[in-house]
Amino acid sequence: MSKLVLKIIKTLMSEGKNRGIYYSFIMFFSHLLGILRGSFYKLVYFKNIKSSIYSLQSQSQIEIFNKNSRVFIGKYVFIRKNTSIRIDYHGELILKDNVFINDNCNINCVNKISIGKNTKIAPNVCINDHDHNYKETSIDHLIRGQVIIGDNVWIGSNVVILRDTVIGDNTVIGAGSVVKGKVPANSIFFNKRDTIIKNIINKDRYISEAN
Template sequence: MRSPILYLKNFVVVGVKKIRYMSKFSAGLIQTFDKLHVEIHGNGKIKLGSFNQNRGNLYLVSDGGELIIGNHCFFNTGTCITATEQIIIGDNCKIGNNVVIVDHDHNFKNDDGKEFISSKIEIGHGTWIGANVTILRGTKIGPNAVIGAGSVVKGIVPEGGKVIQKRV
């Protein structure tokens, strides 16, 4: 069990974020975050379920998009999640250190005047994501999948599927 002081600190920190961002930020009961960084721009929204926790820096950015995180999720040090469209993370997910989840690419051609190209990301409940993983736009990971350390994921991973990055 973590220190009661940490629970009190998180109650205050989450409360301040709720006041700062108003209806754009919501969080369920009891969060145990250590160094939570939140940014919400434009019409963006961040919704956290209950009983989530992290170890070290966790960056949650909504740049006009919607970020939804379920209940009982764990984020290790250095996780960064940025939504310009929509990212949904199911309940009971475990996410390793230095994971990057982004639902957009920069539109380097800029032939249509848009700065970003985006598409939704869905991560099913019970998914394990290893250290140093990057999850790109348009990815759908089914429930109870395992994403091995160092993988780059784009596309569909079926329920219970495994993605293993081979290194030589």
């Protein structure tokens, strides 16, 4: 506890020089509220969540729908606003130390999702370890898999990560990518995009041809 207090004091002093005392206080108060929200969810789901100190900011929520679901949250995990985390069935969600999750992200876990240490997730990222069984070849309406994300990974904005994906350590996932399968460590992953621009010489003719 003394180490934590010392770290908070050092951080406040450092941020006070860079931001100003007033704005540093506002930031600290926001973080404190996030820690209290995280503690609230830990209390509500005391049988399901095991965690160190973590921050869950306003309008973000954790929903657990099964007594067998488990959530493990490491030290100094920071989850920003409007993020939705849902765990069901025998789902196991692991957020290791110093994971950062930005605004408007969605994590849906029914089997296993693991996010490694120091991984940063940009806004509007969606992570699913399952698909809906639209073929209805079995009683189960879900097809379950896993998502394993390594340490020191950067995931860009608007990325969708699908079931049965393994992302190696120190990897960058380019913004807007759809990821499925194995991504090797120490690599940059992105979906190739083609940009098409058409000149409209005769507007009326172009519309007629389009119709």
